[in-house]
Amino acid sequence: MKEGPDIARVAALLGDPARANMLTALMGGRALTAAELAQEAGVTPQTASSHLAKLEAGQIVVPRKQGRHRYFTLSGPDIVEALEVLMGIANRVGHNRVRTGPKDPELRKARVCYDHLAGDMGVALFDGLIKGKLIENTVNGVVMTDAGVAFADKFGIDLEALRRKRRPLCRECLDWSARQSHLAGSFGAAMLDRFYELGWARRVAESRIVRFERDGERQFRDLVNF
Amino acid sequence: MKEGPDIARVAALLGDPARANMLTALMGGRALTAAELAQEAGVTPQTASSHLAKLEAGQIVVPRKQGRHRYFTLSGPDIVEALEVLMGIANRVGHNRVRTGPKDPELRKARVCYDHLAGDMGVALFDGLIKGKLIENTVNGVVMTDAGVAFADKFGIDLEALRRKRRPLCRECLDWSARQSHLAGSFGAAMLDRFYELGWARRVAESRIVRFERDGERQFRDLVNF
DNA sequence: TTCATCCTTCGATAGTAATCGAAGTGTGAT
DNA sequence: ATCACACTTCGATTACTATCGAAGGATGAA
Numbered sequence: 240m241k242e243g244p245d246i247a248r249v250a251a252l253l254g255d256p257a258r259a260n261m262l263t264a265l266m267g268g269r270a271l272t273a274a275e276l277a278q279e280a281g282v283t284p285q286t287a288s289s290h291l292a293k294l295e296a297g298q299i300v301v302p303r304k305q306g307r308h309r310y311f312t313l314s315g316p317d318i319v320e321a322l323e324v325l326m327g328i329a330n331r332v333g334h335n336r337v338r339t340g341p342k343d344p345e346l347r348k349a350r351v352c353y354d355h356l357a358g359d360m361g362v363a364l365f366d367g368l369i370k371g372k373l374i375e376n377t378v379n380g381v382v383m384t385d386a387g388v389a390f391a392d393k394f395g396i397d398l399e400a401l402r403r404k405r406r407p408l409c410r411e412c413l414d415w416s417a418r419q420s421h422l423a424g425s426f427g428a429a430m431l432d433r434f435y436e437l438g439w440a441r442r443v444a445e446s447r448i449v450r451f452e453r454d455g456e457r458q459f460r461d462l463v464n465f
Numbered sequence: 466m467k468e469g470p471d472i473a474r475v476a477a478l479l480g481d482p483a484r485a486n487m488l489t490a491l492m493g494g495r496a497l498t499a500a501e502l503a504q505e506a507g508v509t510p511q512t513a514s515s516h517l518a519k520l521e522a523g524q525i526v527v528p529r530k531q532g533r534h535r536y537f538t539l540s541g542p543d544i545v546e547a548l549e550v551l552m553g554i555a556n557r558v559g560h561n562r563v564r565t566g567p568k569d570p571e572l573r574k575a576r577v578c579y580d581h582l583a584g585d586m587g588v589a590l591f592d593g594l595i596k597g598k599l600i601e602n603t604v605n606g607v608v609m610t611d612a613g614v615a616f617a618d619k620f621g622i623d624l625e626a627l628r629r630k631r632r633p634l635c636r637e638c639l640d641w642s643a644r645q646s647h648l649a650g651s652f653g654a655a656m657l658d659r660f661y662e663l664g665w666a667r668r669v670a671e672s673r674i675v676r677f678e679r680d681g682e683r684q685f686r687d688l689v690n691f
Numbered sequence: 692t693t694c695a696t697c698c699t700t701c702g703a704t705a706g707t708a709a710t711c712g713a714a715g716t717g718t719g720a721t
Numbered sequence: 722a723t724c725a726c727a728c729t730t731c732g733a734t735t736a737c738t739a740t741c742g743a744a745g746g747a748t749g750a751a
Contacts, residue, residue, distance in 0.1 A: 247481055288699055699744105718728100
């Protein structure tokens with residue numbers, strides 16, 4: 240009837256709760272399997288498969304076969320952009336899925352996002368590494384500088400082992416409580432692991448909260464104030 | 466379950482063809498009535514009313530009552546942003562409502578948009594009238610200047626008759642093939658009628674194409690090169 | 692080969708939402 | 722007062738789609 244791009248078709252693909260959950264899970268930038276996405280969306284694998292088929296047909300996600308797994312990624316940065324804008328709108332009009340409850344402050348401060356640190360402290364870490372010129376935020380993604388490599392070694396992270404994994408070393412991940420980027424990727428995960436090992440922080444059981452020890456938080460602050 | 470804004474709810478509101486049509490019509494920035502939006506969407510007033518109620522409840526549009534009309538506008542620039550991004554995606558993945566077939570060039574060049582001229586020549590007309598200061602694009606919409614009134618008279622358009630109609634005299638209409646505004650409103654319709662009368666152009670049967678005669682196009686070019 | 696795992700397809704069900712005809716409400720014009 | 726118009730509400734229909742159980746590949750491991 241009318242000329243122009245078919246907005247509705249694309250928007251409808253993002254307009255189902257299960258699919259929206261999958262897509263936001265993919266915003267971290269990491270490829271996820273169908274099973275992981277099913278869990279994220281809270282649906283059975285069959286249902287997830289159906290949704291993923293639709294998203295694939297609509298070219299919102301791109302599948303990559305690896306062994307008996309199928310890994311999905313977003314088809315492009317424009318999808319991320321769309322999700323971001325929609326989140327902004329949802330936020331503005333007050334369509335939120337969970338109330339900002341009493342124990343929320345701790346979640347906002349520090350929590351795990353899959354396997355890396357998110358929340359205010361996650362953002363602080365990312366910013367600190369940028370300011371200290373240990374990582375650089377280029378158009379092609381986040382990369383480590385030579386100074387960063389030296390730092391990782393000194394901090395007790397085996398970069399060579401990380402590089403052997405398929406997963407990208409550094410990646411930025413949008414933080415919805417803080418609306419800024421925090422550090423993801425295998426290096427981001429390794430940093431959080433190291434915080435645990437050093438006794439700076441520990442996970443709170445049955446929750447995504449990461450609780451820093453008093454001394455650990457002090458050392459963390461020193462770390463990010465390059 | 467998950468924290469964060471409820472993307473799906475917002476996206477679902479944009480994910481219906483009728484609603485998407487209404488919203489893209491509102492991208493021009495001007496307030497439109499429920500009836501106009503119904504026509505844009507190609508649905509009956511009842512259906513449009515239902516959609517508008519949903520959009521209003523979701524705070525995507527804002528109503529403003531004026532007499533027996535209800536004017537709707539987008540609730541904020543973020544909505545425009547979202548629509549633009551979605552259009553980009555739809556374009557990238559090739560979800561277009563009309564095929565860019567062989568006879569497409571003619572459609573792009575000149576076609577009717579309801580009752581006025583759209584396409585490249587429609588945009589050229591609009592721009593020409595603006596440049597010639599016959600119309601002005603103000604925040605409250607497009608208005609005619611004194612020079613414009615004089616021109617209309619000379620061109621054989623009875624402005625007084627047009628003014629007696631309820632319909633606004635001048636209006637801009639977003640052109641998706643050209644991504645720019647063209648002239649709508651009763652004056653826009655009258656201009657196209659006059660082109661027919663003068664033998665400058667004629668409609669191609671069973672199509673929205675407006676085909677200009679060689680001489681008619683030349684005179685049209687003279688007209689818009691104020 | 693046999694088994695386990697990951698994922699998809701099929702089929703049935705249930706819930707939702709778009710649509711429009713008919714009727715109702717409110718506003719402005721004659 | 723009467724009419725016309727703009728819009729909404731109600732009710733019924735229709736169509737779609739999300740969902741999951743069950744079963745069927747496909748891949749890798751033992």
